[in-house]
Amino acid sequence: MTARFRLLPAILALFLIGASARAAEVYHHYFGNTHSHSCYSDGKTETPADHFRKAKAAGYDFYAVTDHALAKYPQFTAQTYELTKREADRFTDSKFVGITGFEFSENDGPGGKGHLTVLNSVGYLDATGPNVNLPIFYDWLVTNQPTTVAASFNHAGKDTYNGYDYLTPARRDGVTMFEVINSGKLHYEGFLAALNKGWRVAPIAAEDGHGTWRLINDSYRTGVLATSLTRQNVMQAIRARRVYCTWDKNLQLTFTANGSIMGSVLRNPSKLSFRVDVRDPDSSDPKDRITKIEILGDNGKLVASRTCSGHSVSWTLTRAPECKYYFAVVYTADKTDAPTAYSAPVWVE
Numbered sequence: 001m002t003a004r005f006r007l008l009p010a011i012l013a014l015f016l017i018g019a020s021a022r023a024a025e026v027y028h029h030y031f032g033n034t035h036s037h038s039c040y041s042d043g044k045t046e047t048p049a050d051h052f053r054k055a056k057a058a059g060y061d062f063y064a065v066t067d068h069a070l071a072k073y074p075q076f077t078a079q080t081y082e083l084t085k086r087e088a089d090r091f092t093d094s095k096f097v098g099i100t101g102f103e104f105s106e107n108d109g110p111g112g113k114g115h116l117t118v119l120n121s122v123g124y125l126d127a128t129g130p131n132v133n134l135p136i137f138y139d140w141l142v143t144n145q146p147t148t149v150a151a152s153f154n155h156a157g158k159d160t161y162n163g164y165d166y167l168t169p170a171r172r173d174g175v176t177m178f179e180v181i182n183s184g185k186l187h188y189e190g191f192l193a194a195l196n197k198g199w200r201v202a203p204i205a206a207e208d209g210h211g212t213w214r215l216i217n218d219s220y221r222t223g224v225l226a227t228s229l230t231r232q233n234v235m236q237a238i239r240a241r242r243v244y245c246t247w248d249k250n251l252q253l254t255f256t257a258n259g260s261i262m263g264s265v266l267r268n269p270s271k272l273s274f275r276v277d278v279r280d281p282d283s284s285d286p287k288d289r290i291t292k293i294e295i296l297g298d299n300g301k302l303v304a305s306r307t308c309s310g311h312s313v314s315w316t317l318t319r320a321p322e323c324k325y326y327f328a329v330v331y332t333a334d335k336t337d338a339p340t341a342y343s344a345p346v347w348v349e
């Protein structure tokens with residue numbers, strides 16, 4: 001055997017190790033809040049530092065301060081936006097990630113109404129500024145952003161944002177989240193409307209607290225799947241839609257199709273092998289028992305359902321592709337009227 005051929009198995013082995021390392025990417029579940037207001041807009045007297053300090057003490061893995069970027073709040077300026085970033089950095093460590101963002105709000109022009117939260121942007125856009133409208137905003141979001149940014153549709157109904165108009169393939173990658181839960185209210189109809197229009201959005205639970213009352217008292221959370229707890233990893237997870245929402249503060253939900261994690265797009269699959277993993281760490285609490293899992297498809301139609309009982313449940317099943325998107329919902333013993341958790345979809349094209 002020549003030296004060249006002796007090397008081949010080693011190269012092949014290295015290649016295989018690389019491939020299996022990628023396949024075995026381990027995600028951890030992190031829980032947080034994407035939307036809050038401080039004294040720099042209409043969040044009463046509490047500062048971004050007050051928000052980050054209390055969120056960290058309350059056990060949040062990540063937390064975003066997202067003031068209204070509006071000229072009508074004179075205390076919201078480029079300088080106070082920088083101050084918020086500095087506080088986010090100051091509280092960020094291996095146990096907590098602070099994020100700065102802003103809310104694009106009060107855009108009441110003829111091009112459509114609707115608030116959106118932007119996370120982790122270097123700059124911001126005032127919706128009431130001259131010539132600013134939704135299409136301008138969507139383009140701004142995906143153009144020349146030096147950091148990993150992502151936006152959410154906020155507290156929206158089925159006709160908001162001019163009926164979820166102005167979608168292009170490029171703009172679709174800027175808005176990756178939808179507030180299915182905002183301030184303790186459900187916005188499920190709006191979520192389906194955005195998905196039906198072709199937006200690829202993952203469900204989130206946002207407190208939208210004006211001050212810190214909600215961060216202490218409300219228990220719904222946005223869950224993200226990231227390889228470790230850094231701001232960049234959390235933002236990449238959000239950008240990739242590895243995201244779910246839950247009324248329970250620590251219920252862990254993972255949904256895959258053909259081995260691809262939620263948020264993925266599958267092209268021309270001949271069949272779909274779904275897997276749902278749900279775990280609630282409060283295994284001695286009967287209220288947190290998982291009672292039912294459903295897989296839903298286009299416009300929320302029921303694709304498959306199974307009842308269960310336990311605090312850790314896995315479910316696999318295979319179906320022929322028939323919908324443009326699929327997501328999983330989970331019911332728990334304490335809440336029978338509606339699901340406790342909603343996964344990000346997997347899309348099929």
Ligand SMILES: [Zn+2]
Pocket residue numbers: 103105115154155
């Ligand atoms: Zn709003």
Ligand SMILES: [Zn+2]
Pocket residue numbers: 035036037103208
């Ligand atoms: Zn808000």
